[in-house]
Amino acid sequence: MTVDSDAKERLAVIGEIAAEVAHELRNTLQVIAASAYLAKQDPAASLPHIQKIEKNARLAHGIVDDLMTLARGEPAHAEPILFAEVMVAARAELAPGAATWHDALTPADLRVRAHPGLLTRLFHVLYENSIGACAGRAGLPEITTRAWGHDGRVTIEVADDGPGVPAEIVARVFDPLVTGRVGGTGLGLALARRIAAAHGGRIELAATSSAGATFRVELAGVR
Numbered sequence: 001m002t003v004d005s006d007a008k009e010r011l012a013v014i015g016e017i018a019a020e021v022a023h024e025l026r027n028t029l030q031v032i033a034a035s036a037y038l039a040k041q042d043p044a045a046s047l048p049h050i051q052k053i054e055k056n057a058r059l060a061h062g063i064v065d066d067l068m069t070l071a072r073g074e075p076a077h078a079e080p081i082l083f084a085e086v087m088v089a090a091r092a093e094l095a096p097g098a099a100t101w102h103d104a105l106t107p108a109d110l111r112v113r114a115h116p117g118l119l120t121r122l123f124h125v126l127y128e129n130s131i132g133a134c135a136g137r138a139g140l141p142e143i144t145t146r147a148w149g150h151d152g153r154v155t156i157e158v159a160d161d162g163p164g165v166p167a168e169i170v171a172r173v174f175d176p177l178v179t180g181r182v183g184g185t186g187l188g189l190a191l192a193r194r195i196a197a198a199h200g201g202r203i204e205l206a207a208t209s210s211a212g213a214t215f216r217v218e219l220a221g222v223r
Helices: 005-041 047-071 083-092 116-133 167-172 188-198
Strands: 079-082 100-106 111-114 142-150 153-160 202-209 212-220
Touching (some): 005 047, 111 116, 116 188, 116 212, 188 202, 188 212
Parallel strands (some): 100 142
Antiparallel strands (some): 142 153, 153 212, 202 212
16 A cells, blocks of 8 residues: 555654654653652642642643644634733743843734744744753853734744854754754754744744844734
């Protein structure tokens, strides 16, 4: 039996999504396991740990649901959301104090039309990549998010002061399994591209140099 090209592409997408689910769930499951261990050490003071377990269990369910939306190849269910809330949610899973953040939203209450969970995953990927690119150097990464509306669309840029994207992978930076970071999976930016496409938008590497990289996302705005 032969598998036609559409089926092969479908299987490839499912494989990528499955790998990304595993990657995204790793940190969540580690938090759940650690919280369960701490709760057992002192049952009388276990409530904060149980609450953390509940929170991360909900997060894990959300990750699976959001990424399976992409695996089904359906357009993302979009609704008007405040982009500022997306930024906060995207950073919530990062280590406290992982970066110095600079934000410039025009206007401050800028809204986009998007799936909240999927858009959060997209910007979590960009922030995580920026932080990872600066690993091993002195000082915190400086990450700037700029967003503005124009002609019914919204443009969002995430810029960092890291070493930039290696020249040899610039043309393939959104391809699955392509990474310039030691220990990187090469799945995050491929996922980000799928999320942008599911919203009828796009993502691109807008600039890269030894002074940092800038990724640009374009989405539908809210009139």
